[in-house]
Amino acid sequence: MIPLFIASLSPLSGKNLICAGMGLKLKKDGYNIGYFKPVGFSPVFVNDVLTDEDAVFLSRALEVNEPLQSISPVIFTEDMLHRLVKGEKLSIREKTMEAFHIASSGKDIMIIRGIGRVTCGTCLGFSELDFITKINAKVIFVDKFESYIEMLDGFLYASNVLKEKLLGVVFNMVPSAKLEYMKNTIQPFLKNHGVDTLGIIRRDPLLRATSIRDIVTALNGKILCCEEKDGELIEHFVIGAMNLESAIQHFKKISDKAVITGGDRSDIHAAALETSTKCLILTGDLYPSYSILGRAQEANVPVIVVSADTATTIETCEKLADTTQLNNMSKIQHASGIIEKEIDFETIYRKLGLTK
Numbered sequence: 519m520i521p522l523f524i525a526s527l528s529p530l531s532g533k534n535l536i537c538a539g540m541g542l543k544l545k546k547d548g549y550n551i552g553y554f555k556p557v558g559f560s561p562v563f564v565n566d567v568l569t570d571e572d573a574v575f576l577s578r579a580l581e582v583n584e585p586l587q588s589i590s591p592v593i594f595t596e597d598m599l600h601r602l603v604k605g606e607k608l609s610i611r612e613k614t615m616e617a618f619h620i621a622s623s624g625k626d627i628m629i630i631r632g633i634g635r636v637t638c639g640t641c642l643g644f645s646e647l648d649f650i651t652k653i654n655a656k657v658i659f660v661d662k663f664e665s666y667i668e669m670l671d672g673f674l675y676a677s678n679v680l681k682e683k684l685l686g687v688v689f690n691m692v693p694s695a696k697l698e699y700m701k702n703t704i705q706p707f708l709k710n711h712g713v714d715t716l717g718i719i720r721r722d723p724l725l726r727a728t729s730i731r732d733i734v735t736a737l738n739g740k741i742l743c744c745e746e747k748d749g750e751l752i753e754h755f756v757i758g759a760m761n762l763e764s765a766i767q768h769f770k771k772i773s774d775k776a777v778i779t780g781g782d783r784s785d786i787h788a789a790a791l792e793t794s795t796k797c798l799i800l801t802g803d804l805y806p807s808y809s810i811l812g813r814a815q816e817a818n819v820p821v822i823v824v825s826a827d828t829a830t831t832i833e834t835c836e837k838l839a840d841t842t843q844l845n846n847m848s849k850i851q852h853a854s855g856i857i858e859k860e861i862d863f864e865t866i867y868r869k870l871g872l873t874k
Contacts, residue, residue: 519622520870521655522685525632525646527672531662532690533631534572535725538850539857540658541580541629547874552625553582556614556649557633557642558590568593576631579850584621591617592642602641611644618653627870630655635672636679650683656870658716660688663696666704677713685869686714688861691721717861724852727751728838730797730820733776736834739799739824742806743815750796750820751848752776755835757828758786769793778831781823784810791817799835801828 522540524533537553544551558570564586573590582589591613592598602608622628633639636647636657650657659676661669673687687708692700697720705715731748734741741748754772758765758779766789769777776797777790781804790798791813798814800806803825806814814821824831867874 519625519628520872521622521628521630521653522870523630523632523646523650523655523657525636525657525659525676526634527659527661527669527676528664529634532660532688532719534576535690535719535853536658536660536688536857536861537629537631538576538579539854539861541576542850542854543858543861543863544627544629545580547872549626549872550624551580551582552584552621552628553577553580553589553631554618554621554628555590555631556618556646557592557594557639559594559633561593561595568595573631579847580629588617588620608642610639610642611648614644614649615652636676647679650680655683656685657683658685658688658866660690662691663689663693663700663721670704670707673708673713674711677711684713685866686716686862688717688719689715690719692718693721714862714865716866717857719856719860722852722856723753724751725849725856726839727753727774727849728835730776730822732838733797733799733835734822736838737799737822737824737826737831739822742821742823743811744818744820747797747818747820752796752835755832755839757832758783758790759828762786762789765789766792769795776835778828778835780828781805788813791819795819797822799824799831801826801831 524536526533541551553576555570555573558573560571562571564574567586569586570590570593577589592610632646637645639645657680659673677684700718708715730750754775756772756775756777758777762785765786769790770793773794775795776799777795778799779786780802781800784807787798787806787810797820799822801824805823
Protein backbone atom coordinates (compact mmCIF):
# COMPACT_ATOMS: atom_id res chain seq x y z
CA MET A 519 0.00 0.00 0.00
CA ILE A 520 1.33 3.43 -0.98
CA PRO A 521 0.30 6.41 1.22
CA LEU A 522 0.11 9.66 -0.78
CA PHE A 523 -0.20 12.74 1.43
CA ILE A 524 -1.54 16.03 0.00
CA ALA A 525 -0.28 19.05 1.96
CA SER A 526 -0.41 22.81 1.37
CA LEU A 527 1.34 26.03 2.30
CA SER A 528 -1.83 28.02 3.01
CA PRO A 529 -5.55 27.45 3.60
CA LEU A 530 -7.95 27.01 0.67
CA SER A 531 -5.12 26.17 -1.74
CA GLY A 532 -6.74 23.26 -3.55
CA LYS A 533 -6.04 20.14 -1.47
CA ASN A 534 -9.54 18.79 -2.12
CA LEU A 535 -9.07 19.48 -5.83
CA ILE A 536 -5.87 17.43 -5.93
CA CYS A 537 -7.31 14.63 -3.78
CA ALA A 538 -10.42 14.30 -5.94
CA GLY A 539 -8.64 14.55 -9.28
CA MET A 540 -5.82 12.19 -8.35
CA GLY A 541 -8.16 9.70 -6.73
CA LEU A 542 -10.40 9.50 -9.80
CA LYS A 543 -7.39 9.20 -12.13
CA LEU A 544 -5.90 6.36 -10.08
CA LYS A 545 -9.27 4.59 -9.99
CA LYS A 546 -9.55 5.00 -13.75
CA ASP A 547 -6.14 3.36 -14.12
CA GLY A 548 -7.32 0.35 -12.14
CA TYR A 549 -5.98 1.03 -8.66
CA ASN A 550 -7.95 0.33 -5.48
CA ILE A 551 -7.78 3.60 -3.59
CA GLY A 552 -8.75 4.74 -0.13
CA TYR A 553 -9.28 8.22 1.28
CA PHE A 554 -8.24 9.52 4.69
CA LYS A 555 -8.44 12.88 6.45
CA PRO A 556 -6.68 12.55 9.83
CA VAL A 557 -8.14 15.73 11.34
CA GLY A 558 -11.40 17.37 10.29
CA PHE A 559 -12.36 20.98 10.97
CA SER A 560 -15.88 20.96 9.47
CA PRO A 561 -17.91 18.96 12.02
CA VAL A 562 -21.16 17.42 10.87
CA PHE A 563 -23.31 14.54 12.09
CA VAL A 564 -24.09 11.80 9.56
CA ASN A 565 -26.23 8.93 10.85
CA ASP A 566 -25.41 10.04 14.42
CA VAL A 567 -21.67 9.88 13.70
CA LEU A 568 -19.59 13.05 14.23
CA THR A 569 -17.43 13.40 11.15
CA ASP A 570 -16.00 15.95 8.70
CA GLU A 571 -18.20 17.45 5.98
CA ASP A 572 -15.49 17.53 3.29
CA ALA A 573 -14.39 13.99 4.12
CA VAL A 574 -17.95 12.73 3.72
CA PHE A 575 -18.40 14.33 0.32
CA LEU A 576 -15.01 13.36 -1.10
CA SER A 577 -15.18 9.78 0.16
CA ARG A 578 -18.55 9.43 -1.57
CA ALA A 579 -17.25 11.05 -4.75
CA LEU A 580 -14.36 8.57 -4.77
CA GLU A 581 -16.70 5.69 -3.84
CA VAL A 582 -14.77 4.87 -0.68
CA ASN A 583 -17.07 2.86 1.56
CA GLU A 584 -15.14 2.60 4.82
CA PRO A 585 -16.81 3.65 8.11
CA LEU A 586 -16.79 7.43 8.58
CA GLN A 587 -14.94 7.04 11.89
CA SER A 588 -12.10 5.40 9.96
CA ILE A 589 -12.03 8.00 7.17
CA SER A 590 -11.75 11.02 9.49
CA PRO A 591 -11.06 9.85 13.06
CA VAL A 592 -10.32 13.18 14.78
CA ILE A 593 -12.85 16.01 14.53
CA PHE A 594 -11.62 19.26 16.02
CA THR A 595 -14.38 21.02 17.97
CA GLU A 596 -14.62 23.63 20.71
CA ASP A 597 -15.06 20.78 23.17
CA MET A 598 -11.82 19.14 22.01
CA LEU A 599 -9.98 22.45 22.30
CA HIS A 600 -11.29 22.86 25.86
CA ARG A 601 -10.16 19.34 26.78
CA LEU A 602 -6.79 19.90 25.11
CA VAL A 603 -5.92 23.09 27.00
CA LYS A 604 -7.05 21.49 30.28
CA GLY A 605 -4.35 18.88 29.74
CA GLU A 606 -6.62 15.91 29.10
CA LYS A 607 -4.97 13.00 27.29
CA LEU A 608 -6.69 12.78 23.89
CA SER A 609 -4.73 9.83 22.43
CA ILE A 610 -4.70 11.44 18.97
CA ARG A 611 -1.77 9.35 17.75
CA GLU A 612 -3.43 6.07 18.73
CA LYS A 613 -6.85 7.04 17.29
CA THR A 614 -5.30 8.19 14.03
CA MET A 615 -3.16 5.13 13.48
CA GLU A 616 -5.93 2.68 14.42
CA ALA A 617 -8.32 4.37 11.97
CA PHE A 618 -5.69 4.51 9.22
CA HIS A 619 -5.01 0.80 9.61
CA ILE A 620 -8.72 0.08 9.02
CA ALA A 621 -9.14 2.58 6.17
CA SER A 622 -6.05 1.37 4.30
CA SER A 623 -6.72 -2.35 4.58
CA GLY A 624 -6.66 -3.96 1.14
CA LYS A 625 -5.94 -0.69 -0.68
CA ASP A 626 -3.29 -0.11 -3.33
CA ILE A 627 -2.99 3.60 -2.66
CA MET A 628 -4.26 5.86 0.13
CA ILE A 629 -5.06 9.48 -0.73
CA ILE A 630 -4.51 11.44 2.49
CA ARG A 631 -5.77 15.00 2.81
CA GLY A 632 -3.72 17.08 5.22
CA ILE A 633 -4.71 20.17 7.18
CA GLY A 634 -2.01 22.37 5.69
CA ARG A 635 1.64 22.74 6.62
CA VAL A 636 3.42 19.68 8.01
CA THR A 637 3.68 21.36 11.42
CA CYS A 638 -0.14 21.29 11.77
CA GLY A 639 -1.33 19.05 14.57
CA THR A 640 1.70 19.70 16.79
CA CYS A 641 -0.54 20.94 19.61
CA LEU A 642 -2.45 17.65 19.41
CA GLY A 643 0.74 15.69 20.04
CA PHE A 644 0.80 14.16 16.57
CA SER A 645 1.77 16.55 13.76
CA GLU A 646 1.33 15.93 10.06
CA LEU A 647 5.09 15.40 9.81
CA ASP A 648 4.86 12.78 12.58
CA PHE A 649 2.10 11.01 10.65
CA ILE A 650 3.94 11.22 7.31
CA THR A 651 7.07 9.76 8.94
CA LYS A 652 5.13 7.04 10.76
CA ILE A 653 3.42 5.70 7.63
CA ASN A 654 6.37 6.50 5.31
CA ALA A 655 4.13 8.56 3.00
CA LYS A 656 5.06 10.34 -0.19
CA VAL A 657 3.97 13.99 -0.25
CA ILE A 658 2.65 16.41 -2.84
CA PHE A 659 2.52 20.07 -1.82
CA VAL A 660 0.01 22.43 -3.39
CA ASP A 661 -0.38 26.19 -3.07
CA LYS A 662 -2.57 28.85 -4.65
CA PHE A 663 -0.85 31.58 -6.61
CA GLU A 664 -0.27 34.68 -4.46
CA SER A 665 3.28 35.68 -3.56
CA TYR A 666 6.25 34.23 -5.47
CA ILE A 667 8.56 34.55 -2.47
CA GLU A 668 6.18 32.89 0.00
CA MET A 669 5.48 30.01 -2.39
CA LEU A 670 9.16 29.42 -3.15
CA ASP A 671 10.17 29.72 0.50
CA GLY A 672 7.45 27.29 1.52
CA PHE A 673 8.20 24.70 -1.15
CA LEU A 674 11.97 24.81 -0.58
CA TYR A 675 11.51 24.53 3.19
CA ALA A 676 9.20 21.53 2.66
CA SER A 677 11.86 19.96 0.45
CA ASN A 678 14.53 20.44 3.12
CA VAL A 679 12.29 18.85 5.76
CA LEU A 680 10.80 16.01 3.72
CA LYS A 681 13.78 15.25 1.47
CA GLU A 682 13.04 12.17 -0.69
CA LYS A 683 9.50 11.96 0.68
CA LEU A 684 8.51 15.02 -1.39
CA LEU A 685 7.27 13.93 -4.82
CA GLY A 686 6.87 17.48 -6.02
CA VAL A 687 4.70 20.59 -5.94
CA VAL A 688 1.60 21.93 -7.67
CA PHE A 689 0.75 25.58 -8.32
CA ASN A 690 -2.99 26.26 -8.28
CA MET A 691 -5.21 29.20 -9.31
CA VAL A 692 -2.52 30.74 -11.53
CA PRO A 693 -3.71 33.73 -13.60
CA SER A 694 -3.37 33.20 -17.35
CA ALA A 695 -1.00 36.18 -17.60
CA LYS A 696 1.45 34.45 -15.22
CA LEU A 697 1.53 31.00 -16.84
CA GLU A 698 4.54 31.56 -19.09
CA TYR A 699 6.60 33.07 -16.28
CA MET A 700 5.73 30.14 -14.03
CA LYS A 701 6.72 27.60 -16.67
CA ASN A 702 9.83 29.33 -18.00
CA THR A 703 11.26 30.85 -14.81
CA ILE A 704 9.79 29.46 -11.57
CA GLN A 705 9.63 25.80 -12.64
CA PRO A 706 13.33 25.68 -13.74
CA PHE A 707 14.36 27.49 -10.53
CA LEU A 708 12.70 24.80 -8.42
CA LYS A 709 14.15 22.05 -10.60
CA ASN A 710 17.64 23.44 -9.99
CA HIS A 711 16.92 23.10 -6.27
CA GLY A 712 15.80 19.49 -6.57
CA VAL A 713 12.02 20.12 -6.56
CA ASP A 714 9.80 18.82 -9.36
CA THR A 715 6.81 20.90 -10.45
CA LEU A 716 4.03 18.38 -10.99
CA GLY A 717 1.43 20.81 -12.28
CA ILE A 718 0.54 24.43 -12.95
CA ILE A 719 -3.24 24.83 -12.81
CA ARG A 720 -4.69 28.04 -14.15
CA ARG A 721 -7.48 29.91 -12.41
CA ASP A 722 -10.76 28.33 -13.51
CA PRO A 723 -14.14 30.12 -13.39
CA LEU A 724 -16.19 26.95 -12.87
CA LEU A 725 -14.01 25.75 -10.00
CA ARG A 726 -14.58 29.13 -8.31
CA ALA A 727 -18.31 28.86 -8.94
CA THR A 728 -20.61 28.77 -5.91
CA SER A 729 -23.90 26.94 -5.62
CA ILE A 730 -27.07 28.88 -4.88
CA ARG A 731 -27.53 26.60 -1.86
CA ASP A 732 -24.18 27.71 -0.41
CA ILE A 733 -25.02 31.35 -1.06
CA VAL A 734 -28.29 31.04 0.83
CA THR A 735 -26.54 29.36 3.75
CA ALA A 736 -23.71 31.91 3.92
CA LEU A 737 -26.09 34.87 3.77
CA ASN A 738 -28.77 33.29 5.97
CA GLY A 739 -31.16 34.11 3.17
CA LYS A 740 -34.57 32.89 2.07
CA ILE A 741 -35.43 31.50 -1.37
CA LEU A 742 -38.78 32.84 -2.54
CA CYS A 743 -39.13 30.71 -5.67
CA CYS A 744 -37.52 27.94 -7.74
CA GLU A 745 -35.96 26.17 -4.75
CA GLU A 746 -35.30 23.13 -6.93
CA LYS A 747 -32.60 25.17 -8.71
CA ASP A 748 -30.48 25.63 -5.57
CA GLY A 749 -27.78 23.32 -6.93
CA GLU A 750 -27.06 25.66 -9.87
CA LEU A 751 -23.56 27.13 -9.93
CA ILE A 752 -22.90 30.86 -10.00
CA GLU A 753 -19.67 31.94 -11.72
CA HIS A 754 -20.04 35.72 -11.45
CA PHE A 755 -21.54 38.18 -8.97
CA VAL A 756 -22.77 41.49 -10.34
CA ILE A 757 -23.99 44.50 -8.37
CA GLY A 758 -27.07 46.13 -9.83
CA ALA A 759 -26.57 49.64 -8.45
CA MET A 760 -26.33 51.59 -11.71
CA ASN A 761 -29.00 53.27 -13.84
CA LEU A 762 -31.27 51.07 -15.91
CA GLU A 763 -29.63 51.60 -19.30
CA SER A 764 -26.15 50.89 -17.95
CA ALA A 765 -27.45 47.85 -16.07
CA ILE A 766 -28.96 46.30 -19.20
CA GLN A 767 -25.73 46.72 -21.17
CA HIS A 768 -23.65 45.36 -18.30
CA PHE A 769 -25.88 42.35 -17.65
CA LYS A 770 -25.81 41.32 -21.33
CA LYS A 771 -22.01 40.90 -21.19
CA ILE A 772 -21.96 38.46 -18.26
CA SER A 773 -23.44 34.95 -18.19
CA ASP A 774 -24.01 32.48 -15.33
CA LYS A 775 -24.33 35.34 -12.89
CA ALA A 776 -26.13 36.33 -9.72
CA VAL A 777 -27.34 39.92 -9.63
CA ILE A 778 -27.11 41.55 -6.21
CA THR A 779 -29.28 44.61 -5.70
CA GLY A 780 -31.73 46.24 -3.33
CA GLY A 781 -35.12 44.65 -2.99
CA ASP A 782 -36.76 47.92 -4.03
CA ARG A 783 -35.07 48.15 -7.45
CA SER A 784 -37.81 46.58 -9.61
CA ASP A 785 -36.28 48.09 -12.76
CA ILE A 786 -32.96 46.29 -12.09
CA HIS A 787 -34.79 43.06 -11.23
CA ALA A 788 -36.62 43.14 -14.56
CA ALA A 789 -33.43 43.93 -16.51
CA ALA A 790 -31.59 41.04 -14.86
CA LEU A 791 -34.38 38.60 -15.73
CA GLU A 792 -34.09 39.58 -19.40
CA THR A 793 -30.47 38.32 -19.55
CA SER A 794 -28.52 35.17 -18.61
CA THR A 795 -29.10 35.48 -14.86
CA LYS A 796 -29.09 32.41 -12.61
CA CYS A 797 -30.43 34.08 -9.48
CA LEU A 798 -31.45 37.39 -7.97
CA ILE A 799 -30.11 38.31 -4.53
CA LEU A 800 -32.18 41.09 -2.99
CA THR A 801 -30.59 42.92 -0.07
CA GLY A 802 -31.91 44.94 2.86
CA ASP A 803 -34.61 42.40 3.72
CA LEU A 804 -36.83 43.98 1.03
CA TYR A 805 -39.15 41.73 -0.96
CA PRO A 806 -39.82 42.05 -4.70
CA SER A 807 -43.17 42.91 -6.26
CA TYR A 808 -45.58 40.12 -7.19
CA SER A 809 -44.98 40.83 -10.88
CA ILE A 810 -41.21 40.42 -10.54
CA LEU A 811 -41.66 37.22 -8.55
CA GLY A 812 -43.98 35.88 -11.23
CA ARG A 813 -41.49 36.69 -13.99
CA ALA A 814 -38.71 34.99 -12.02
CA GLN A 815 -40.82 31.85 -11.66
CA GLU A 816 -41.53 31.83 -15.41
CA ALA A 817 -37.81 32.23 -16.14
CA ASN A 818 -36.84 29.56 -13.56
CA VAL A 819 -34.64 32.05 -11.72
CA PRO A 820 -34.46 31.72 -7.91
CA VAL A 821 -35.00 34.91 -5.94
CA ILE A 822 -33.16 35.18 -2.61
CA VAL A 823 -33.92 37.79 0.05
CA VAL A 824 -31.18 38.60 2.56
CA SER A 825 -31.06 41.04 5.47
CA ALA A 826 -27.49 42.23 4.83
CA ASP A 827 -26.74 45.34 2.80
CA THR A 828 -25.38 45.13 -0.74
CA ALA A 829 -21.72 45.76 0.18
CA THR A 830 -21.70 43.06 2.85
CA THR A 831 -23.50 40.63 0.55
CA ILE A 832 -21.03 40.98 -2.33
CA GLU A 833 -18.10 40.61 0.10
CA THR A 834 -19.55 37.38 1.50
CA CYS A 835 -20.22 35.99 -1.98
CA GLU A 836 -16.71 36.76 -3.20
CA LYS A 837 -15.20 35.06 -0.17
CA LEU A 838 -17.28 31.98 -0.98
CA ALA A 839 -15.93 31.96 -4.52
CA ASP A 840 -12.34 32.13 -3.25
CA THR A 841 -12.70 28.90 -1.26
CA THR A 842 -13.03 26.67 -4.35
CA GLN A 843 -15.30 24.26 -2.52
CA LEU A 844 -15.67 20.88 -4.24
CA ASN A 845 -19.09 20.10 -2.82
CA ASN A 846 -20.86 19.61 -6.11
CA MET A 847 -20.57 16.58 -8.43
CA SER A 848 -20.41 18.72 -11.57
CA LYS A 849 -17.41 20.48 -10.04
CA ILE A 850 -15.82 17.13 -9.20
CA GLN A 851 -16.18 15.95 -12.80
CA HIS A 852 -14.78 19.23 -14.11
CA ALA A 853 -11.90 19.10 -11.62
CA SER A 854 -11.09 15.54 -12.67
CA GLY A 855 -10.64 16.63 -16.27
CA ILE A 856 -8.39 19.52 -15.25
CA ILE A 857 -6.20 17.36 -13.02
CA GLU A 858 -5.81 14.64 -15.65
CA LYS A 859 -4.76 17.26 -18.21
CA GLU A 860 -2.52 19.49 -16.09
CA ILE A 861 -0.84 17.13 -13.61
CA ASP A 862 2.35 15.26 -14.59
CA PHE A 863 1.13 11.76 -13.83
CA GLU A 864 4.04 10.23 -15.73
CA THR A 865 6.49 11.62 -13.16
CA ILE A 866 4.22 10.76 -10.22
CA TYR A 867 3.74 7.17 -11.39
CA ARG A 868 7.45 6.75 -12.04
CA LYS A 869 8.39 8.03 -8.58
CA LEU A 870 5.76 5.81 -6.94
CA GLY A 871 6.74 2.77 -8.98
CA LEU A 872 3.31 2.54 -10.64
CA THR A 873 2.33 1.62 -14.17
CA LYS A 874 -0.57 3.10 -16.10
